[in-house]
Amino acid sequence: MKVLVVGGGGREHALAWKLGQSKRVDQVFVAPGNAGTAEEDSAAIENVEIGDTNIPQLLAFAKKNPIDLTVVGPEASLAAGIVDAFTAEGLRIFGPNKQATELEASKVFCKNLLRHADVPTADFRTFRDLESARLFLDEREDTPMVVKADGLAAGKGVIVCSNRAEAIEAVERIILTEEFGAAGQQLVIEDRLVGQEASVLAITDGHTILTMPAAQDHKPAYDGDRGPNTGGMGAYSPTPLVTDELMRSVEEKVLVPTVHQLKRMRKPFKGILYAGLMITKQGLKVLEYNVRFGDPECQPLMMRLQSDLVDVLEAAADGRLDEAPDMIWDPRPAVCVVMASEGYPGDYTRGHAIRGLTEAAAVPDAKVFHAGTKMVDGQVVTNGGRVLGVTALGSSISSAKLQAYTAVKCIRWNGAWCRKDISDKALAP
Incomplete structure (x- = not known):
């Protein structure tokens, strides 16, 4: 079968890499992709020069090739209505439609839904x-x-x-x-919660919910969770913060009520339901929802996934997730360290040549996922704020961290930087 991955970041590189490992997949197209997907070892992965929100061209490409399954990475594509457009043409696509995407596209909508579904969240008010x-x-x-x-x-x-x-x-x-x-x-003003954050991602077809192992993202730019918020400076999975008991609570008090509330609102949800959680002394609270694979959470999750991703995504898209095989996970933890451009999350420059990628790829159990990169005259150069997601497996979280940072040390470009403490929260007493 042929698969189309929409997007060009680290999440999409990780998805294309994992989908390309399926024995059922002959070809993975990535639109627009990046230098990492262009140079991926698998000959089955190929970039397509179409922007991730150019729905008419993406639709035309999917019909011409023909694509058996489209997997959407970025929230902007979902908010632009790509799922509605593909579904109207009878094409199989994994992701929520435009109405359901409002769960991420509008903080006001999300907070009101949480209130009506009686899902625990911070007290809030909305303003125009x-x-x-x-x-x-x-x-x-x-x-x-x-x-x-x-x-x-x-x-x-x-x-x-x-x-x-x-x-x-x-x-x-x-x-x-x-x-x-x-x-x-519009804006939301809410009480600031104190605790540790965790990310729980689940695949759903609107009826069945398949929860993936918990991860922990690192949003602030600098070590010790200081500095401005970013798209995410690193993540690891699993996190000891989310015990089996807490995961059951997330499913019962967060995921199930949310899916049911969306169904009651006639906005049935298919795709990835990503709950951003705060574990407080008062208990579990939902910070926000995303409606797609997290970036960078997707990278350690794909490193750990041992079973066929296509089977599950296809079943969810078809509304038969209850028939899908169980997902099998490597028991080893994975740590992803984001390497960023100088100035991010503010202004930064592009076009800096990246060195040491071959050396980093040689580090055992490590994989360099590209995010903000492109090829210029045969050279990989920076093309974004978050440039690479250096991800590694290890027998423990500390050994996975060591492998990831060993690969990080191989890579250089003018202005490269990263947090040095990704996954340390898991090791704190």
Whole structure:
């Protein structure tokens, strides 16, 4: 069969790499892909020069080739309605339709759904204008808060504030200076939760829910969870934070009520339901939902997955996930370290030649997934803020971390940097 992966980041490289390992798959096309998918060892993987939100061209390509299964990576493609367009043409595609994608595309929609589904989350208020948001903050105690732009902002529209002054400044950034553009037409102000974050991803066809091992992302830019929020500076799986008991609680109190509430709202959900969780002293709380494989969580999950990904995604797309075989996971942990461009998550330059990729690939049990890269005159160069996701397996989390950072040390370009503490939370006493 032929598979099309839509997107060009680290998540899509990991998905294409895993899908290409299936005995059922003859060809994997990646649109638009990156230098990593272009140079992937598997001859079955090929880039296609079509943007991930160019739905008419993607649709035409899928019909011409013909594609048996399309797997959508980025949230922007889902929000643009790619699933609706493919489904209308009778093409099999894995991912939620435009209506269901609102769960990620609108923070306001998500928070209201959590409230109606009685899913535990932080107390919140929503606003459309500067004056009412300021008035609300002026009347509140001077406590830590989180201010979120409503729409999609590439993982950067969440501003964690220590006090009222910072919250007012965040509101002004979103509404007054329009830092996040149309994403800031509405905003959410919520209580800041204290605890550790975890990510639980599940595959669902709207009836059956297949939960994957928990992961832990690292959103802040710098070591010790300092600095501005990013799209994610690294992740590892599994995390000891999510015990078997807690995972059952996530399924019962978070995933099942959410799927049922979406069904009641006539927005049935098919695809990846990604719950961003905070484990607090008061219990489990949902920070937000994403509606696709996380990036970088996808990379360690794909490293650990031993069974055929195609079987499960195809069954979910067809609405028969209850018939899919169980997913089999490598018991070894995996750690992914994101290497980024100087200046990220702010302004950065592109086009820097990347050295040492061959040496990194030779590190045992390590894999370099490309995110913001492209080929220029036969040379791999930087083409984004998050450039590489260096991922490794190990007999323990500490050994997986050692292997990942051993591969990181092989790689150089002008301005390359990364966090040095990915997975350390798992090792803390």
